[in-house]
Every structure is written in C-alpha cells, then in structure tokens.
Amino acid sequence: MPISVQRPLAALAALAAAALLATALPALAQPGPASACLFIHHAGLHTLPDGSLSDDASPAAQLRYSQLLREARQRISDTFGAPQASPLVVFFSQPQGFGRYRLNAVGSAQFIGSRACVLMGPKGQNVDALAHELVHAEIHHRAGALKRWLQLPTWFDEGVAMQVDYRPRYALAAGDAANASQVRQLNSFGAFFAGDEQTVVRNYARARYEAAGWLASTGCHTLYQRLARMQAGESFAEISAP
Numbered sequence: 095m096p097i098s099v100q101r102p103l104a105a106l107a108a109l110a111a112a113a114l115l116a117t118a119l120p121a122l123a124q125p126g127p128a129s130a131c132l133f134i135h136h137a138g139l140h141t142l143p144d145g146s147l148s149d150d151a152s153p154a155a156q157l158r159y160s161q162l163l164r165e166a167r168q169r170i171s172d173t174f175g176a177p178q179a180s181p182l183v184v185f186f187s188q189p190q191g192f193g194r195y196r197l198n199a200v201g202s203a204q205f206i207g208s209r210a211c212v213l214m215g216p217k218g219q220n221v222d223a224l225a226h227e228l229v230h231a232e233i234h235h236r237a238g239a240l241k242r243w244l245q246l247p248t249w250f251d252e253g254v255a256m257q258v259d260y261r262p263r264y265a266l267a268a269g270d271a272a273n274a275s276q277v278r279q280l281n282s283f284g285a286f287f288a289g290d291e292q293t294v295v296r297n298y299a300r301a302r303y304e305a306a307g308w309l310a311s312t313g314c315h316t317l318y319q320r321l322a323r324m325q326a327g328e329s330f331a332e333i334s335a336p
C-alpha cells in the first residue's frame with residue numbers, strides 16, 4: 095500500500111517542483127527572489143549565530159537582526175503557538191537587494207518546493223513585517239508546499255499573516271467592514287495582488303478582518319492542527335468548520 099500511495103505522490107511532487115522551477119527559471123536572466131532562494135548559499139552572505147544570513151556582518155547589525163527574530167517568533171508564539179518552520183532568513187541592507195539579486199525592499203517569503211526563504215530588506219526590518227513573512231513560512235510548513243500552493247486561498251494566507259502584522263496602514267477603512275467578505279473571492283495570488291497599490295492595501299485590510307473572524311470562530315490555538323488536517327487531505331472548507 096505505501097508503494098501505490100507514494101508513487102503518485104512522488105510523481106505529483108516532482109511535477110509541482112518542475113512547475114515551480116519553471117516559474118523560477120525565467121527570473122534567472124534578471125535574478126529575483128526565487129533564484130535568490132534557490133542559490134542563497136552561493137551568494138556570499140554572512141551566517142549569524144542564530145542561523146540567519148546577512149550581507150552586513152557588523153556586530154550592531156547582528157544584534158539587531160537576532161533581536162528582531164526573537165521578537166517576531168515570540169509574537170507568533172503568543173498568537174498561534176510556537177512556530178516550527180525553519181526558513182532561511184536573510185536580512186539585506188540595500189533597498190535593491192544583495193549581490194546580483196533584485197528584491198522587494200520590504201520583504202518577501204519565497205518557496206521553492208519544500209525550501210522556504212524569508213528575505214527581509216531595509217524597509218522591512220521591523221517585527222510587523224518579519225512576523226508576517228514568518229507566518230507565511232509557518233503556513234507552508236504546516237499545510238505542506240503542495241496544499242498551500244494548490245488549495246489554500248491567498249486571502250486566507252495573507253489574512254492569517256496579517257494577525258501578527260500591526261502596521262496601521264493595513265487597518266480596515268471606516269465603514270468597510272460590510273464589504274470585507276468580498277476578499278474571500280480572491281483565492282489566487284494573481285487575484286489578490288491585481289490592481290493598484292490602494293487596492294492591494296485594501297485587500298490586506300479586508301483579509302486581516304476576515305481571517306480574524308475565521309480565527310475567532312475556530313480558535314487561534316487550533317490553526318496549526320487545522321493546517322495539518324489540510325496536509326493530510328481535508329479541504330479548506332472542511333478545516334474551516336468551527
């Protein structure tokens with residue numbers, strides 16, 4: 095039985111890896127976050143005592159980064175329980191990226207198959223932005239790469255990450271609560287991030303509000319168990335039942 099189960103799963107995983115690589119490959123000409131994540135160990139970065147990487151080896155930067163990581167992980171622990179994911183966390187100090195890689199100056203989480211990277215730029219070196227990206231890595235770890243990629247709605251992924259991200263910019267606009275559930279139609283990355291900056295900021299605010307409601311009815315402390323059930327085969331609708 096394990097063989098008949100494993101073979102299709104292995105084939106599916108290989109297909110998914112190939113598809114993910116295919117999306118990463120065009121980026122190699124102008125290397126971006128996906129290739130930075132793939133080739134991170136060849137980027138000439140310094141390894142900090144806590145395992146994170148940085149282009150700035152100064153003792154002051156190391157102290158600041160280690161402190162940020164501790165605070166961000168503590169915030170996640172306080173909200174959902176202790177995180178278990180161990181993404182490669184990279185702090186870079188120049189807004190355009192590091193080495194030949196061109197990156198988001200705030201931060202992003204990148205997933206290549208089971209590999210997870212959290213790439214934090216100079217504009218994202220705060221607990222809000224770091225905890226946000228670390229929650230994406232935790233969801234990826236708990237639900238599994240394939241389930242997160244194929245079945246987890248993007249509004250939910252972003253909304254859960256927003257629970258540890260207190261930036262006031264993403265507060266729901268006055269009177270918008272009645273419209274917030276519209277964000278639940280934005281199931282794909284492309285749909286969630288379509289539109290101008292104002293639209294995307296509004297999507298984040300609505301996702302934060304809707305995910306807070308989801309978590310209030312299911313219990314924040316059950317999030318990890320529910321994502322594990324999804325990894326084990328249940329649908330998002332099934333794990334959403336209170």
Ligand SMILES: [Zn+2]
Pocket residue numbers: 226227230251252255
């Ligand atoms: Zn996010």
